[in-house]
Amino acid sequence: MIFDKKAETMPRKELEQVQIERLQTTLNRVYRNVAFYKKSFDSHGVNIESIKSREDLPNLPFTTRADLLAAYPYDMFAVPLRDIVRIHSTSGTAGKPLVVGYTKNDLKNWTACTARLLAASGITEHDVVQIAFHYDLFTGGFGFHQGAELIGASVIPASTTLAEKQITIMKDYKTTALLCTPGFALHIAQEMDAMKIHPEQLSLKTGIFGAEPWSNSMRRQIETRLHCTAHDSYGLTEIMGPGVAGECEERAGLHVNEDHFIVEVVDPATGKWVGEDGQGELVFTTITKEGFPLIRYRTGDIASLISEPCSCGRTFTRITRVTGRTDDLIFFDGQKIFPSEIEQILLDVEGTAPHYQIVLSRENGKDIMDVRVEAGESFEIDKLGKLEAMRDTLVERIQQELEISAQVHFVEPRTFERATKDKIRRVIDKRESV
Ligand SMILES: [Zn+2]
Secondary structure (H helix, E strand, O other): OOOOHHHHOOOHHHHHHHHHHHHHHHHHHHHHHOHHHHHHHHHOOOOHHHOOOHHHHHHOOOEOHHHHHHOOOOOOOOOOHHHOOEEEEOOOOOOOOOEEEEOHHHHHHHHHHHHHHHHHOOOOOOOEEEEOOOOOOOOHHHHHHHHHHHHOOEEEOOOOOOHHHHHHHHHHOOOOEEEEOHHHHHHHHHHHHHOOOOHHHOOOOEEEEOOOOOOHHHHHHHHHHHOOEEEEEEEEOOOOEEEEEEEOOOOOOEEEOOOOEEEEEEOOOOOOEOOOOOEEEEEEEEOOOOOOOOOOEEEEEEEEEEOOOOOOOOOOOEEOOOOEEOOOOEEEOOEEEOHHHHHHHHHHHHOOOOOEEEEEEEEOOEEEEEEEEEOOOOOOHHHHHHHHHHHHHHHHHHHHHHOOOOEEEEEOOOOOOOOOOOOOOOEEEOOOOO
């Protein structure tokens, strides 16, 4: 079902006009209210008035994650704090998180965007929607929650409570739609086997999964084991949260909500547009956001545009599934973590930057992170007690600062290869989805 027919099926020409008008307003807003953008536009010699079409976009400088980190906490906000009604942030990291703010209008638009995604997956007011994303600083839970309420579905804010409890809720409350990370969906399937609950005992029809990359084989597994149709969704906190793009009933690419966001695909090395439908880094410009507008934000996510019109009737362009990253960001258990954040904790605890490797695997559908750290040359067998204490401290610090459970193992000195001219392979990912 198309939630907002007028917007979602708008002729392309009209849509482009809407985009340019909204972009102009946004550019004026950020130039006036955000010191970073005033400085950035001035130093790049940008004249806002000269941006008159999509083709002029490359004249605007990019915004990067580093820019956002440097603006901690509120320097990128384009309105005074009294106009902000909601604050979210990226997951707790060893450094500073990215903090984003929403005005009343932003929340209204966000709600409409997630409602479109839910409707495109076939969810209506007759559905019982179980949201098993984190309900906290993370945008997943709240983002989908408000959209599901707008549709009029019965919403269960299950958050990320234990799989066993999720299954009991699904069975007893007759959940028809499940929303969570694909990894958690598989973990739930695994737990159902253990509890000897057959998917036919559930009422599940639909699932929307996202917040981490996943493959088509994982989609098939989820569909077979949970007896539901699985839809992909794309969004990130910096841009808005969930609701940036999502699959329609055709499930052949994710429609970008183009009346709120302009999407570009650039070569990660040169920053130039890739050819039509070529693969590259997704870059987003928000064109309706008041609290936290972003101009040409480099997401680090690798995908392509699908310019061919979709048979569902929506005119919004589609992006393919995200196939990779331009950096070494790890998607783990619904969180995003950079290896450098683990490294910082190792450095804090050990006093020197140790050699280490992060091994990711999946057992019973659950993500496992094993941080393997080389013991310093000076550690001898009789100091094992000290190593154990240090391991416990590391596990605790990772839990506290990154909000994930990791295992830590010490290995013999010089286990890992040393840097040659190639980059050291810090992360070994044995999970099938990536
Ligand atoms: Zn479509």
